[in-house]
Amino acid sequence: MLLATIAMMYEMGLLVIRDHDVMARDLRVHADLAALASTIKDIETGQRGYVITGEDPYLEPYRLGLKQLEERLNAVSADIASGIISQEQFDEIKTLVRQKMDELEETIRLRREKGLDAALKVVHTNRGKQLMDEIRTQISQLQTSAQITFADASAHASHLERIRTYTFIAGGLINIVGLIWAVQTIRAEMTRRERATLETMRQHEFLSTTLASIGDAVILTDGAGAITFLNREAERLTGWPTAEAAKRSLPEVFHIINEHSRERVENPVEKVLRLGKVVGLANHTILIARDGGETPIDDSAAPIRDHHGNVFGTVLVFRDFTEQKKVQAALSNSKVELEKVVEERTIKLREMVAELQQVSYAISHDMRAPLRAMSGFATLLQEESRQWNNPATTDYSNRIVQAAARLDRLIQDSLHYTKAVLQEIPMGPVDLDELVRGLIDSYPNIQPDKADISIEGRLPCVLGNESLLTQCFSNVLGNAVKFVAPGVRPRVRVWAETSGKMTTIRLEDNGIGIPAIAQARLFKMFERVNDNYEGTGIGLAIVKKVAERMGGRVGVISEPAKGSQFWVELPLAQPPG
Amino acid sequence: MDSLDHSNPTILVAEDEESDAMILQRAFQNAHLPFPLTIVPDGSRVVDYLEGAAPYANRANCPLPSLMLLDLKMPRMNGFDVLTWLAEQPQFKEIPVIVFSSSGHASDIEKALSLGARDYQIKPLRFDVLVQLVKTITDRWLKTPHPA
Numbered sequence: 001m002l003l004a005t006i007a008m009m010y011e012m013g014l015l016v017i018r019d020h021d022v023m024a025r026d027l028r029v030h031a032d033l034a035a036l037a038s039t040i041k042d043i044e045t046g047q048r049g050y051v052i053t054g055e056d057p058y059l060e061p062y063r064l065g066l067k068q069l070e071e072r073l074n075a076v077s078a079d080i081a082s083g084i085i086s087q088e089q090f091d092e093i094k095t096l097v098r099q100k101m102d103e104l105e106e107t108i109r110l111r112r113e114k115g116l117d118a119a120l121k122v123v124h125t126n127r128g129k130q131l132m133d134e135i136r137t138q139i140s141q142l143q144t145s146a147q148i149t150f151a152d153a154s155a156h157a158s159h160l161e162r163i164r165t166y167t168f169i170a171g172g173l174i175n176i177v178g179l180i181w182a183v184q185t186i187r188a189e190m191t192r193r194e195r196a197t198l199e200t201m202r203q204h205e206f207l208s209t210t211l212a213s214i215g216d217a218v219i220l221t222d223g224a225g226a227i228t229f230l231n232r233e234a235e236r237l238t239g240w241p242t243a244e245a246a247k248r249s250l251p252e253v254f255h256i257i258n259e260h261s262r263e264r265v266e267n268p269v270e271k272v273l274r275l276g277k278v279v280g281l282a283n284h285t286i287l288i289a290r291d292g293g294e295t296p297i298d299d300s301a302a303p304i305r306d307h308h309g310n311v312f313g314t315v316l317v318f319r320d321f322t323e324q325k326k327v328q329a330a331l332s333n334s335k336v337e338l339e340k341v342v343e344e345r346t347i348k349l350r351e352m353v354a355e356l357q358q359v360s361y362a363i364s365h366d367m368r369a370p371l372r373a374m375s376g377f378a379t380l381l382q383e384e385s386r387q388w389n390n391p392a393t394t395d396y397s398n399r400i401v402q403a404a405a406r407l408d409r410l411i412q413d414s415l416h417y418t419k420a421v422l423q424e425i426p427m428g429p430v431d432l433d434e435l436v437r438g439l440i441d442s443y444p445n446i447q448p449d450k451a452d453i454s455i456e457g458r459l460p461c462v463l464g465n466e467s468l469l470t471q472c473f474s475n476v477l478g479n480a481v482k483f484v485a486p487g488v489r490p491r492v493r494v495w496a497e498t499s500g501k502m503t504t505i506r507l508e509d510n511g512i513g514i515p516a517i518a519q520a521r522l523f524k525m526f527e528r529v530n531d532n533y534e535g536t537g538i539g540l541a542i543v544k545k546v547a548e549r550m551g552g553r554v555g556v557i558s559e560p561a562k563g564s565q566f567w568v569e570l571p572l573a574q575p576p577g
Numbered sequence: 578m579d580s581l582d583h584s585n586p587t588i589l590v591a592e593d594e595e596s597d598a599m600i601l602q603r604a605f606q607n608a609h610l611p612f613p614l615t616i617v618p619d620g621s622r623v624v625d626y627l628e629g630a631a632p633y634a635n636r637a638n639c640p641l642p643s644l645m646l647l648d649l650k651m652p653r654m655n656g657f658d659v660l661t662w663l664a665e666q667p668q669f670k671e672i673p674v675i676v677f678s679s680s681g682h683a684s685d686i687e688k689a690l691s692l693g694a695r696d697y698q699i700k701p702l703r704f705d706v707l708v709q710l711v712k713t714i715t716d717r718w719l720k721t722p723h724p725a
Binding site for chain 2: 369375405
């Protein structure tokens with residue numbers, strides 16, 4: 001803008017100067033013409049004076065004028081270049097001047113030689129006056145055209161001056177506005193840059209502070225692997241202050257060895273620079289500090305890239321692993337301890353189970369021996385007492401036999417229960433259909449002559465232990481036929497309902513039913529719901545235990561006088577699908 | 578083998594429990610079985626008896642048995658020990674040995690049979706059942722005619 005204004009002003013200046021040149025030239029032309037006219041007039045004046053007086057001194061201006069005339073003509077001739085006077089015009093004027101000069105010289109000669117009248121005769125021809133008028137007209141015409149071009153140039157120059165002034169003012173104003181805008185812009189930009197610089201400094205400080213205060217040790221290197229920075233933790237662990245470590249190669253400062261082999265571990269930064277990717281340190285690495293102190297560490301190194309992706313440095317982060325190592329050691333110790341404790345307890349438990357099994361063996365063997373004696377001798381006593389014919393003795397010995405039988409059943413059932421709880425049970429597929437039908441054939445209480453037992457459909461194969469399942473179902477079936485009202489023939493319906501991986505065997509009877517309140521304790525040890533029926537209160541506890549050990553459940557749906565439906569849920573040997 | 582007297586065969590019973598022995602004798606009596614029962618209190622006496630060692634040196638009083646009822650749980654040599662010893666005595670392999678025990682453990686039954694017992698009976702609680710049982714046993718193991 002400014003340049004445009006200046007260029008325009010300069011251009012206009014040039015134009016004005018040219019106009020002024022034109023004007024000066026016009027003035028000069030005008031003056032030259034005037035001088036020529038004046039000189040001719042002087043020459044004529046001298047001639048007239050001489051002609052009239054005949055006195056020589058009057059010729060003085062004539063002579064002086066003639067001397068100047070050539071000079072004056074030359075000046076006008078030079079003005080031909082201005083374009084105001086053409087060569088033809090000049091030649092015409094020059095011819096006229098020569099003719100005039102000839103006429104003047106003729107008259108002067110005649111005056112001197114033939115006297116006043118001869119001269120006057122020539123004068124009276126009026127030829128001299130005609131020439132003079134013509135010269136004046138010519139010169140005057142030229143002067144007028146010089147004046148006209150002068151006036152044109154002057155007007156043009158003024159016009160240009162005006163334009164120049166306007167341009168100057170307008171350009172100045174525009175430039176001032178532009179300048180103000182520029183100043184504002186520059187000031188705003190400076191403020192922005194100042195802020196950005198401050199922000200950068202703040203960020204730099206923030207990052208430095210963060211890096212310095214970070215709990216992990218951080219070492220930065222340049223693209224060649226030379227150290228540029230260590231944070232406080234890194235300084236602490238290596239024993240090298242940043243000032244001293246800077247520019248050194250990493251291995252000099254970061255001396256790491258393998259915990260077990262004590263051999264130097266590969267410089268991770270070198271590896272990062274070589275591979276261009278994040279590198280984790282192998283386990284069991286020990287950092288040897290400047291003073292020889294050792295710290296177990298774990299670390300990783302990563303490349304630092306600019307936004308073009310070029311690696312220009314690396315960042316190495318590592319951590320004092322001492323505490324973790326202690327914790328790990330403690331953890332692993334406690335794990336070992338725990339395993340030991342578990343092992344010890346397991347052994348103890350096994351021993352206990354073995355002892356319990358021995359106890360149960362002893363019970364089955366040793367406790368039943370005296371019982372057999374009681375029962376046997378009571379029977380013998382009974383036989384003997386018949387001879388004495390004493391009904392009381394018979395009754396008593398009878399009661400002894402019955403009590404012994406009851407105790408024997410309790411012992412037997414307890415043993416079965418213990419077996420269901422303690423025995424290691426090998427599991428395998430058991431064909432329930434075969435098992436339950438076998439029970440019906442072989443167990444005396446559920447023979448067809450005593451009860452109607454119907455199996456609907458085919459019972460599935462389950463995953464379990466055959467001997468325990470036999471016990472389980474003989475107990476449930478035994479119960480179903482046992483608990484009927486006097487005189488009622490037991491009827492039991494058995495079927496299976498399979499769902500997913502489990503099957504539920506349901507046994508529905510026409511027995512006396514179980515009151516809701518008693519159902520909850522039905523499956524508990526030694527619980528007998530109805531005293532009118534023989535039993536130890538262990539049978540259903542065994543059923544429950546067996547089902548649970550096989551991953552199943554048991555339950556009952558019952559109402560007094562409406563029969564009961566016992567159900568046993570067991571896992572299928574081969575789940576469908 | 579010198580003299581297995583099948584006309585009036587002796588039954589050798591190894592039983593440490595006196596009551597059991599008495600009741601067993603009474604059961605034989607009630608079953609009207611005329612076989613003489615020789616009862617010894619433990620396994621080592623069984624060995625002595627069979628070998629004719631003192632106090633069983635006299636074969637006239639202590640003839641070789643035609644049947645043995647062997648309890649398992651006994652002091653010194655138990656039933657299994659006796660079965661193990663017998664397995665190495667081919668001269669007695671003709672004598673059937675019936676284990677007569679309180680134990681109903683499957684492992685005991687299996688072990689006894691594998692060691693050569695001909696049968697395994699659990700001692701019943703009830704006397705009437707016992708009477709039936711001794712009848713069955715003698716029927717099964719003594720009434721079978723042996724070549725003289």
